[in-house]
Amino acid sequence: MAHLNKCLAILILSLLISSCNRNELALDSQDKIDLLIKNINLFPDPETSVVNNASIAIKDGKITAILDVGSEEPEAQKVIDAQGAYASAGFWNCHVHLTEPQWQGADTIQVEKLQESLDKMFNQYGFTSVLDLGSNIKNTLVIKRRIETGELKGPRILSAGSGFTAEGASPSYIEEQLPQITSISDAKNKVKTEISAGAQHIKLYVGTFIDQSLVMVIPEDIAKAAVEESHNQNCLVSSHPHSLEGLVTSVNAGVDFLAHSVPDAGDLSDEILENMISKDVKLIPTLKLHRIAYTGVGLPEVAIDNLEEIAIRQVEDFKSRDGKICFGTDTGFISDYNPAEEFVLMEKANLSAHDILKSLTTEPEELLGDINVSGTVHVGKEANLVLLEKDPRQGAEHFSEVSYTIRKGEVIYEKK
Numbered sequence: 001m002a003h004l005n006k007c008l009a010i011l012i013l014s015l016l017i018s019s020c021n022r023n024e025l026a027l028d029s030q031d032k033i034d035l036l037i038k039n040i041n042l043f044p045d046p047e048t049s050v051v052n053n054a055s056i057a058i059k060d061g062k063i064t065a066i067l068d069v070g071s072e073e074p075e076a077q078k079v080i081d082a083q084g085a086y087a088s089a090g091f092w093n094c095h096v097h098l099t100e101p102q103w104q105g106a107d108t109i110q111v112e113k114l115q116e117s118l119d120k121m122f123n124q125y126g127f128t129s130v131l132d133l134g135s136n137i138k139n140t141l142v143i144k145r146r147i148e149t150g151e152l153k154g155p156r157i158l159s160a161g162s163g164f165t166a167e168g169a170s171p172s173y174i175e176e177q178l179p180q181i182t183s184i185s186d187a188k189n190k191v192k193t194e195i196s197a198g199a200q201h202i203k204l205y206v207g208t209f210i211d212q213s214l215v216m217v218i219p220e221d222i223a224k225a226a227v228e229e230s231h232n233q234n235c236l237v238s239s240h241p242h243s244l245e246g247l248v249t250s251v252n253a254g255v256d257f258l259a260h261s262v263p264d265a266g267d268l269s270d271e272i273l274e275n276m277i278s279k280d281v282k283l284i285p286t287l288k289l290h291r292i293a294y295t296g297v298g299l300p301e302v303a304i305d306n307l308e309e310i311a312i313r314q315v316e317d318f319k320s321r322d323g324k325i326c327f328g329t330d331t332g333f334i335s336d337y338n339p340a341e342e343f344v345l346m347e348k349a350n351l352s353a354h355d356i357l358k359s360l361t362t363e364p365e366e367l368l369g370d371i372n373v374s375g376t377v378h379v380g381k382e383a384n385l386v387l388l389e390k391d392p393r394q395g396a397e398h399f400s401e402v403s404y405t406i407r408k409g410e411v412i413y414e415k416k
């Protein structure tokens with residue numbers, strides 16, 4: 001009996017010890033956070049004032065605490081001393097293309113090569129979410145999968161598939177023939193097929209540039225049918241308008257986004273602006289694009305200056321009526337990926353740092369992502385962050401000077 005009691009005592013003691021060890025281990029891993037970013041001036045969201053000298057604690061891909069200066073620092077696996085840099089939620093680029101040669105055959109491209117392409121185009125500029133407005137969907141879905149499985153570090157990608165044009169209107173500047181929608185039923189069927197192939201958005205080339213004297217436009221009833229089918233399938237629609245007729249048709253057809261400002265349309269009348277606002281059309285400015293595109297077709301410098309000014313005024317007039325603006329550059333169509341010039345032109349359109357930050361974060365997240373999950377820097381949100389070297393309120397170009405990009409708590413870019 002005494003022997004049995006002794007055995008029982010040893011057993012209970014050893015159980016207690018092992019359970020204590022387990023608790024300690026559990027407590028250790030619970031207490032230690034994954035990443036602490038200290039000495040940061042934080043833009044929690046575009047509506048909230050900057051929090052100076054804050055620290056951001058991140059664990060399991062989420063923001064677990066935002067600490068004031070002087071607060072006790074939690075123990076962290078990794079610490080970034082930001083030394084007075086500025087932080088905001090990760091940026092959206094709502095107009096990109098994965099069509100250049102370096103993306104093709106994505107299933108067989110070596111990790112290092114594809115990583116380099118992602119770094120150059122997106123990671124080094126703080127983009128943690130992108131909307132691909134036209135590419136080979138199968139290829140884009142491969143890139144997306146290789147990012148989401150952790151093989152590559154890159155942004156969340158939403159794909160609009162290849163995009164649809166009017167009959168006989170595949171753009172001359174795109175090598176591949178784009179699919180065309182030729183009737184109401186054809187539009188509905190093709191939209192359905194694209195979405196079942198994995199598209200999460202639909203792109204319509206409502207107006208297509210053929211040459212200096214011709215822009216071909218999808219008839220309004222066909223464009224409308226494509227939009228209705230997309231909306232039935234919970235997909236939003238972006239339009240490439242190109243001309244005044246393309247713009248008016250896009251708005252009347254009920255598209256959600258204009259993928260560009262439209263200098264060819266001239267200054268926008270009150271009627272058009274009011275129609276855009278009442279139909280809740282959003283605008284992706286792509287202001288930097290125009291000079292590059294018009295230079296490409298040989299327009300003289302003075303005409304290009306004039307067209308760029310028109311585009312800037314369109315953005316300014318739309319914004320002055322509280323139109324919603326989502327940041328986008330058409331990167332991938334233009335090979336200069338640096339968005340600095342786009343930010344400067346947006347500033348010329350009278351957008352404040354606050355407005356630009358909104359177009360980069362909360363506005364697109366509300367429309368295309370999930371604002372309850374991401375898009376701001378608050379406790380409980382996904383840790384998608386950009387660290388900027390300088391204060392973007394002192395010059396919009398500072399939005400492009402990124403020192404770190406973090407997606408779901410993982411550093412996906414660090415400036416060397």
Ligand SMILES: [Zn+2]
Pocket residue numbers: 095096097133134330333
């Ligand atoms: Zn484009």
